[in-house]
Amino acid sequence: MRYWLQRLGVAVALLLAVSALxxxxxxxxxxxxxxxxxxxxxxxxPEDLEIIEAAKAEYNLDDPLPxxxxxxxxxxxxGDFGVQFSVDGQPPVSDLIKERxxxxxxxxxxxxxxxxxxxxxxxxxxxxxxxxxxxxxxTVTSFLFIAIxxxxxxxxxxxxxxxxxxxxxxxxxxxxxxxxxVWQLVLPAMALALPVASVxxxxxxxxxxxxxxxxxxxxxxxxxxxxxNVLFKHALRPSLFSFITIFGINxxxxxxxxxxxxxxxxxxxxxxxxxxxxxREDFPVVLAIVMIVTTAFVVINVLVDLLYSLIxxxxxxx
Amino acid sequence: MSDATAQANADGAASKRRLGVGFWxxxxxxxxxxxxxxxAPWLPFKDPDNNYIVSGERPPYAPSGTHPFGTDQDARDxxxxxxxxxxxxxxxxxxxxxxGMLFGGFMGIMAGYFRGWWDRVISFVxxxxxSFPALVLAILIxxxxxxxxRTISITLGILSIAPVGRIARATTxxxxxxxxxxxxxxxxxxxxxxxxxxxxxxVLIPMSALALLGMxxxxxxxxxxxxxxxxxxxGPTWGKVILTGAGxxxxxxxPWIAIIPIIVLFLTVLALNFAGDRIRAYFDVRETAL
Numbered sequence: 377m378r379y380w381l382q383r384l385g386v387a388v389a390l391l392l393a394v395s396a397l398x399x400x401x402x403x404x405x406x407x408x409x410x411x412x413x414x415x416x417x418x419x420x421x422p423e424d425l426e427i428i429e430a431a432k433a434e435y436n437l438d439d440p441l442p443x444x445x446x447x448x449x450x451x452x453x454x455g456d457f458g459v460q461f462s463v464d465g466q467p468p469v470s471d472l473i474k475e476r477x478x479x480x481x482x483x484x485x486x487x488x489x490x491x492x493x494x495x496x497x498x499x500x501x502x503x504x505x506x507x508x509x510x511x512x513x514x515t516v517t518s519f520l521f522i523a524i525x526x527x528x529x530x531x532x533x534x535x536x537x538x539x540x541x542x543x544x545x546x547x548x549x550x551x552x553x554x555x556x557x558v559w560q561l562v563l564p565a566m567a568l569a570l571p572v573a574s575v576x577x578x579x580x581x582x583x584x585x586x587x588x589x590x591x592x593x594x595x596x597x598x599x600x601x602x603x604x605n606v607l608f609k610h611a612l613r614p615s616l617f618s619f620i621t622i623f624g625i626n627x628x629x630x631x632x633x634x635x636x637x638x639x640x641x642x643x644x645x646x647x648x649x650x651x652x653x654x655x656r657e658d659f660p661v662v663l664a665i666v667m668i669v670t671t672a673f674v675v676i677n678v679l680v681d682l683l684y685s686l687i688x689x690x691x692x693x694x
Numbered sequence: 695m696s697d698a699t700a701q702a703n704a705d706g707a708a709s710k711r712r713l714g715v716g717f718w719x720x721x722x723x724x725x726x727x728x729x730x731x732x733x734a735p736w737l738p739f740k741d742p743d744n745n746y747i748v749s750g751e752r753p754p755y756a757p758s759g760t761h762p763f764g765t766d767q768d769a770r771d772x773x774x775x776x777x778x779x780x781x782x783x784x785x786x787x788x789x790x791x792x793x794g795m796l797f798g799g800f801m802g803i804m805a806g807y808f809r810g811w812w813d814r815v816i817s818f819v820x821x822x823x824x825s826f827p828a829l830v831l832a833i834l835i836x837x838x839x840x841x842x843x844r845t846i847s848i849t850l851g852i853l854s855i856a857p858v859g860r861i862a863r864a865t866t867x868x869x870x871x872x873x874x875x876x877x878x879x880x881x882x883x884x885x886x887x888x889x890x891x892x893x894x895x896x897v898l899i900p901m902s903a904l905a906l907l908g909m910x911x912x913x914x915x916x917x918x919x920x921x922x923x924x925x926x927x928x929g930p931t932w933g934k935v936i937l938t939g940a941g942x943x944x945x946x947x948x949p950w951i952a953i954i955p956i957i958v959l960f961l962t963v964l965a966l967n968f969a970g971d972r973i974r975a976y977f978d979v980r981e982t983a984l
Contacts, residue, residue, distance in 0.1 A: 523967050662834075
């Protein structure tokens with residue numbers, strides 16, 4: 377219990393630090409008034425001064441920075457992410473996020489599912505034939521996939537599967553029915569999943585080989601359990617421990633990767649939103665996305681820890 | 695450990711004494727890339743920013759004798775752009791991992807050698823950095839500051855401090871209680887001397903393998919930033935060159951613009967990973983972080 381409280385404390389401290397840093401940097405290094413009004417912000421004409429005063433009042437720009445941070449923070453926690461830095465401030469940032477976030481989440485879910493579905497059979501196959509020719513080919517293959525940067529793989533997949541062979545659709549259309557949209561996300565997800573699957577396979581294969589040398593595997597085999605059953609029922613589960621850790625770590629990495637892959641496949645998710653926002657210097661949007669990604673990252677890491685202690689009682693004891 | 699694993703390890707010990715042909719191929723490729731990048735202005739490459747328009751034909755031009763990698767939509771020579779892009783990408787990689795080794799290595803050795811209070815503070819800093827999605831920090835810094843080569847390199851450098859530092863700490867801890875350190879101390883060596891003469895050489899070897907892997911990560915990170923519109927603003931970089939050809943229309947009509955630089959980038963990352971992996975196996979570095 378004490379451990380979890382500590383863990384929670386660190387997570388909250390981290391989020392506070394990140395948000396304060398981001399908020400402070402954006403307001404000190406950028407010029408919020410200029411970002412909202414453009415050139416008008418430096419004008420000294422009386423009618424412009426009124427606009428400036430109105431904007432300052434609307435965005436609380438006259439308050440000292442810590443006060444603005446607290447105001448922004450308390451609103452953020454309740455799900456109100458503020459207004460965009462544009463003349464009319466529409467739509468509110470939270471609406472934009474509500475529209476974009478589900479697509480990124482769906483992309484991540486498809487990618488992780490694919491990675492696991494590829495990695496587990498691949499690892500079982502390779503581990504049961506350890507150090508034979510097939511296994512060596514598979515090791516080289518995984519090494520190659522790990523070295524391909526996700527944007528490079530995305531471009532190549534798009535070229536081969538959508539442009540050349542027209543197997544997968546090129547365009548993500550937000551108006552299409554659910555399963556069509558899932559189908560449209562398969563190729564972007566594959567660009568994310570293949571390198572990650574290779575990482576999973578490498579780790580799982582090593583763990584499986586170690587497990588397969590345990591005495592109880594030999595016992596099971598000599599009792600006449602088939603090779604396939606030994607692999608699936610006896611060897612797989614105990615080999616999954618370190619897999620879970622790396623699953624959590626990679627979810628974080630995938631989050632970053634999805635921002636980039638969305639750009640290439642023009643999926644209007646968080647990635648495209650943050651790029652647009654950076655170009656327009658629309659800092660409330662950048663801030664909101666940074667906070668969402670960081671929060672997700674922290675929460676996933678805590679969840680992995682929790683899952684770990686559920687599966688392996690030894691972790692709970694220590 | 696069962697007998698079979700022991701046997702496997704013994705086999706590994708026999709083969710690890712050699713770096714293998716693959717290692718030298720990787721080194722050879724890296725040598726070519728680094729040589730071309732370093733001496734690019736003095737080698738007979740075309741001007742990366744010049745438009746080599748042939749009258750009567752619309753660019754992009756496919757690979758040919760005059761343009762071995764072809765040209766982009768503005769008829770700029772892609773071989774030259776790839777080589778000059780390597781200057782930026784490799785500089786980013788070198789500076790990033792250099793900073794990681796210098797600061798991360800220093801902090802890690804201090805934490806691992808002195809332990810106690812030092813260790814707790816430094817480890818906490820490392821944990822904070824590691825539990826933060828790296829790309830987000832990179833986005834933040836590059837979005838707020840001017841996107842110069844210096845900003846990008848330093849940003850990626852800051853991000854490599856924690857991963858390098860953690861391994862430096864773990865390696866230091868595993869050496870700090872060994873007999874040769876005790877012997878040096880009994881002979882009256884001061885802390886500074888022990889760290890520099892006894893620990894540093896031992897920590898540096900695993901770190902050099904890590905440096906190659908880290909460089910690959912930084913080079914890829916630059917590419918990722920380019921796709922978010924956040925890479926170095928002036929001149930070509932690998933990421934930016936790939937980005938020029940990554941749009942659907944360009945990819946359909948002129949696939950070479952994106953795909954040839956992707957292959958160059960891929961081979962470089964592969965060579966860095968492979969060389970790093972071999973060095974690690976050669977010196978039998980354990981990945982386990984304490």
